[in-house]
Structure formats: structure tokens, C-alpha cells
Amino acid sequence: MIQVINIKKKFYDKKHGDFYAVDDASFEVEKGEIFGLLGPNGAGKTTLLRIMATIMEQSAGKIIVNGYDTQSQPEGVRKSIGFLSGNTKLYKKLTPVETMRFFGKFYGIKKEIMEKRIEQIIHNLQMEDFKDRIIEKLSTGQVQKTSIARCMIHDPEVYILDEPTLGLDILTSRTIIDFIKAKKEEGKTIIFSTHYMEEADSLCDRIGLIHKGKIIETGTIESLKKKTGKTNIRDIFLSYIDRGDMSYELPEN
Numbered sequence: 001m002i003q004v005i006n007i008k009k010k011f012y013d014k015k016h017g018d019f020y021a022v023d024d025a026s027f028e029v030e031k032g033e034i035f036g037l038l039g040p041n042g043a044g045k046t047t048l049l050r051i052m053a054t055i056m057e058q059s060a061g062k063i064i065v066n067g068y069d070t071q072s073q074p075e076g077v078r079k080s081i082g083f084l085s086g087n088t089k090l091y092k093k094l095t096p097v098e099t100m101r102f103f104g105k106f107y108g109i110k111k112e113i114m115e116k117r118i119e120q121i122i123h124n125l126q127m128e129d130f131k132d133r134i135i136e137k138l139s140t141g142q143v144q145k146t147s148i149a150r151c152m153i154h155d156p157e158v159y160i161l162d163e164p165t166l167g168l169d170i171l172t173s174r175t176i177i178d179f180i181k182a183k184k185e186e187g188k189t190i191i192f193s194t195h196y197m198e199e200a201d202s203l204c205d206r207i208g209l210i211h212k213g214k215i216i217e218t219g220t221i222e223s224l225k226k227k228t229g230k231t232n233i234r235d236i237f238l239s240y241i242d243r244g245d246m247s248y249e250l251p252e253n
């Protein structure tokens with residue numbers, strides 16, 4: 001379970017001076033739930049997820065992940081989460097299997113358990129064809145699968161996934177979406193960010209709409225459809241924000 005309580009993150013840039021990239025965000029994600037954080041470029045998604053994963057500290061507020069406070073108990077949080085980000089760095093000279101073993105050892109997983117888990121992950125993410133090829137020779141989608149494999153080797157309770165399907169073809173995206181669904185079935189808690197509105201529609205139990213650092217709404221997609229009278233997430237999103245104030249284009253899918 002994840003509790004986000006009045007989180008603020010202040011940044012500075014020359015053009016805007018001090019500004020809040022995350023501005024008083026509060027919401028909860030229940031155990032066994034898939035929660036989609038939806039918003040356009042620059043909305044604050046990555047910043048919020050990085051704070052949740054203890055990569056960055058908040059300016060104000062509190063986040064509790066699996067019972068641990070990200071500020072006072074970061075070790076507990078790190079053991080509980082699998083964090084996937086666009087910045088995930090892998091060792092280019094290792095193969096996917098070696099990468100999983102490396103991180104498995106880091107988490108102190110016993111050899112027999114680890115080998116079984118690696119076999120299962122290779123199967124679930126359909127990595128058979130490239131599992132023993134070094135990472136520098138892999139395609140974007142194959143590297144992304146390896147990053148996901150890496151973040152699940154310790155079988156975490158909570159998955160924090162920043163744009164897990166960004167730039168991937170539909171087959172690779174499908175494998176990753178199936179993986180997210182399978183983790184939910186195992187009772188894991190998943191939060192992921194995306195700006196692919198339709199993807200969220202088919203996958204999420206609940207969504208949070210984020211715009212300019214503010215969580216402007218949370219709920220099931222059905223409840224938001226009812227509330228706004230709209231039939232798809234794109235229109236729901238647009239109905240919540242002032243169109244004249246939009247300095248970005250929503251993507252086509």
C-alpha cells in the first residue's frame with residue numbers, strides 16, 4: 001500500500017524562479033491495486049515517483065510505502081519496491097541473466113530461489129531469444145524488458161513504474177501490460193505513470209490525473225466517466241483542465 005500525504009517538491013529554474021513541480025499531492029494506492037498516474041509532459045509524474053522511490057526528497061509532506069516512511073525508513077522502502085525509471089542504468093557488458101544474478105545477490109537472494117525466479121521471469125517477459133546476449137547489443141524493447149526483470153528479481157510488494165511502455169512497439173507493450181496484470185493477481189501494488197491515455201483505460205483500477213503538479217482528480221475510470229459525462233479518458237482529462245491554459249499537445253494514443 002502507498003500513502004501520499006500533502007507532497008510538495010520545490011524546484012528552481014532561471015526562467016520561472018522557484019516553482020512547485022509537485023504541489024500538495026495526496027492519494028492512496030491499495031494493496032493489489034493498479035493505479036495510473038496520468039498527465040502530460042512536465043506534469044510532475046517522474047518527480048512524484050522518484051520521491052516515492054527514495055531517489056529524491058520532498059520539500060514537504062509524507063509518503064508511506066508498504067508501511068515505511070520514505071524519509072525516515074528509506075531502507076525499508078527500497079526493499080519493498082521495484083522501481084523502473086527512464087534513467088535506469090544497466091551494465092552494458094552483462095547479459096540479462098547476469099544482470100538479474102547481480103541484483104539478486106545484492107538483495108541477498110539464495111541461489112536456488114534466484115535461478116528459479118530468473119527462469120520464471122525470462123519466460124513471463126518472453127526474453128528467451130536474448131537472455132544471454134550482452135546489453136549493449138540489445139534493442140530498446142529488449143533493454144526495457146531487462147530493466148523490468150532487474151526490478152522484479154527480489155519479488156517486491158510494490159512496483160513503481162515510470163512510463164513502462166514509452167517508445168515500445170505494441171507486442172512488447174502487451175508483454176509488459178500482461179506482466180503488470182499478473183503482478184496485480186499476485187496481490188502486488190502497482191503505480192505507473194503514462195501519458196498514453198488509452199493504455200490506462202484498459203489497465204488501471206483507479207487513476208490519478210496530474211496537471212502542473214496538482215492531483216486534479218482520482219477515481220475509477222467508470223466513476224470519472226459518470227462524473228464528467230465523457231466516454232474516454234482523453235475527454236475526461238480535457239474536461240478537468242482549462243483548455244486555454246494548455247501549453248502542450250496531448251498525444252494521439
Ligand SMILES: Nc1ncnc2c1ncn2[C@@H]1O[C@H](COP(=O)(O)OP(=O)(O)OP(=O)(O)O)[C@@H](O)[C@H]1O
Nearest residue numbers: 011012013021039040041042043044045046047048
Ligand atoms: N532537477 C530539476 N530541477 C528543476 N526543475 C526540474 C527538475 N526536475 C524536473 N524539473 C521540472 O519539474 C517539472 C515536472 O517534471 P517531471 O519530470 O516530474 O514531469 P513528468 O510529468 O514526468 O513529465 P514527462 O511526461 O515529460 O516525463 C517540469 O517542469 C520539469 O522541467
